[in-house]
Amino acid sequence: MARNAFEWTETPQFPPTHYVDTAIYTNDQLFREEQQKIFNKCWxxxxxxxxxxxxxxxxxxxxxxxxxxxxxxxxxxxxxxxxxxxxxxxxxxxxxxxxxxxxxxxxxxxxxxxxxxxxxxxxxxxxxxxxxxxxxxxxxxxxxxxxxxxxxxxxxxxxxxxxxKEYIGDAMELLDGHLDAPLEVFHYHKAIVNTNYKLWHDTNSEFYHDYMHYFNRITGMIQPGYFDRKYTGYPNGHASVGSMAIKYDAYEGSKQRGVGWPGLAPGGWVLIDMFPGMTYNLRTSVLRMDTAIPLGPNKLLIEFRGLGLKSDTPEERAERVRDHNQIWGPFGRNLHEDLLGVHGQGLAMREGTDSKWVIHGREENMTIHDEGGMRHFYAEWSKRMGRLASAPFDETTLT
Structure with missing residues (x-):
């Protein structure tokens, strides 16, 4: 065996809640089960x-x-x-x-x-x-x-x-008061990516990947309060990340946003992940909604919507569009980096490597780089599927 090759197949020295079998991202039979047991049962x-x-x-x-x-x-x-x-x-x-x-x-x-x-x-x-x-x-x-x-x-x-109402429960509480005014979609586009839907939701669920985003490192990671944000898990697999203020003018060529959002502090940022593949991302002046629609175990359609207030003046709407496109539009700073990231993960799992596990083992007291949001997701996934996400594929019952 080649040097360190055993590390690719040896069971990680973590609790079974802290890693998953890569078969859950690539196996067609498991995907068909997900369609029946998860997508056909969830809102x-x-x-x-x-x-x-x-x-x-x-x-x-x-x-x-x-x-x-x-x-x-x-x-x-x-x-x-x-x-x-x-x-x-x-x-x-x-x-x-x-x-x-x-x-x-x-x-x-x-x-x-x-x-x-x-x-x-x-x-x-x-x-x-x-x-x-x-x-x-x-x-x-x-x-x-x-x-x-x-x-x-x-x-x-x-x-x-x-x-x-029962399905959502209290998961949207961080957005209470922020979604009361009528909203309007001003931006829609979609991407088809060679990846599994869970890898996209994983990326939305953990911010350790902010190291991939220069814009986020400058405007968020080095700003006060970033590492203090806390994950909160809710029934039915939903999770939220506490708010913080983004300092946009820390990025050269950017500026603090002039158009705000009802009830949200200047530069405020709230993110809520809804099981099994939807994300509310309210950032200063724009609400972005991601909806992950799997086309198969290794192909994913992601719908992206940018929303503003229906009551916007033409000037306010133009500023929201600029804010949105700077980081989230097809040519913005962040979105294409996320897409490259999940595409790369999917390739590694599909190309016949010996990799058997994906680790969700970071523990930082449920703060922003803790992978507790992902563990919460896979606990719900395991419950609905009747199998542990970390169990070998031929084990069909929870242990």
Whole structure:
């Protein structure tokens, strides 16, 4: 055996809560289990209400559990979600990612539905089905939907799930008072990365990776209070990181932000990770929302949204956009570095190395570089999956 090769396969000398088996990032069977046991059971953010401003506006959403969905605002201005599947032959109903439709008509046999999910027309229905089958038996399959926590639209494909309020619990308490004003999405883009969704959430869950960000080291890590921020874990796998003030003018060419955020101290920063793959990141003047949508064990779609206040003047909105793009836009300081980081981790695990474990063992009294947020996530993952994240793949029960 080559020198130090045993270190790649030897079980780490940590409690089993402090490391994970790399199979959880790469194994296709485990990913299919995650779809059924996690994504199809949890509340997931599909979009923001401002993306559906008018009656009959819709967005399609590829749910991470695998189901194609339609999120639509009805004539009554209520937002509902349905499977994007015609109940007749299982054909896709809406192909465009966004649009406006008073009636949803299947291109295959022209069955039509309204935005409350009722079937309103079956082509040549009487001739074909007589009295045996009619519109009343052919509605769209509805999915539980709620709007909460800053106007985001949450969906759950489990008919027997807990309420959205129960699922969130107290996890959003650090943002109390900061999300009361109506918000509006001003920036949307997506990235498809060759990585596992948990590696992206890991990066959002721990700030030891700030060493990767020059901008963060200057404006945050060397500023007072950075290392005092505390992780707090909540039921259902959610976690938050305490606030601090970012000193933007410490970075050459930057300046302190002139536009603030309701109730947030100047330079304030709050981050909340919602299980299994959503992150609220409120930083001084902009709210960024990340939503991780796995396309497979080794491919991830990440949706990024930047939000401001709906009441912004054109001048305020322009400043928020500048603030957002300096660090979070596609050409900003931070985002591409994070994407490179998670892509690199995924490559190492997929390329046939002997690496067997990923260590989450840093302990710093649950402060900012403690990996307690990741341990909290994998405790919830283990509970829902019925297996320890650190257990060899063939062990299917918790120990």
């Amino acid at each position: 997931i953010i599909a979009c923001h209400e401002s993306e559906l401003p008018n009656a009959f506006d819709y967005r399609t959403f590829n749910h991470p559990g695998g189901a194609p969905l339609i999120v639509v605002r009805g004539e009554d201005m209520q937002i509902r979600s349905f499977y994007n599947i015609c109940p007749h032959r299982g054909n896709t109903l809406l192909y465009d990612p966004v649009g406006n439709a008073k009636r949803i008509t299947c291109i295959f046999h022209a069955w039509s539905f309204n935005t409350t999910g009722d079937c309103i027309d079956i082509s040549r229905g009487k001739q074909g089905y007589q009295e045996r089958f009619g519109c009343e038996k052919a509605g769209l399959r509805e999915v539980k939907t709620g709007v909460a926590c800053g106007g985001f639209v949450w969906v759950n494909t489990d008919d027997d799930c807990c309420s959205l």
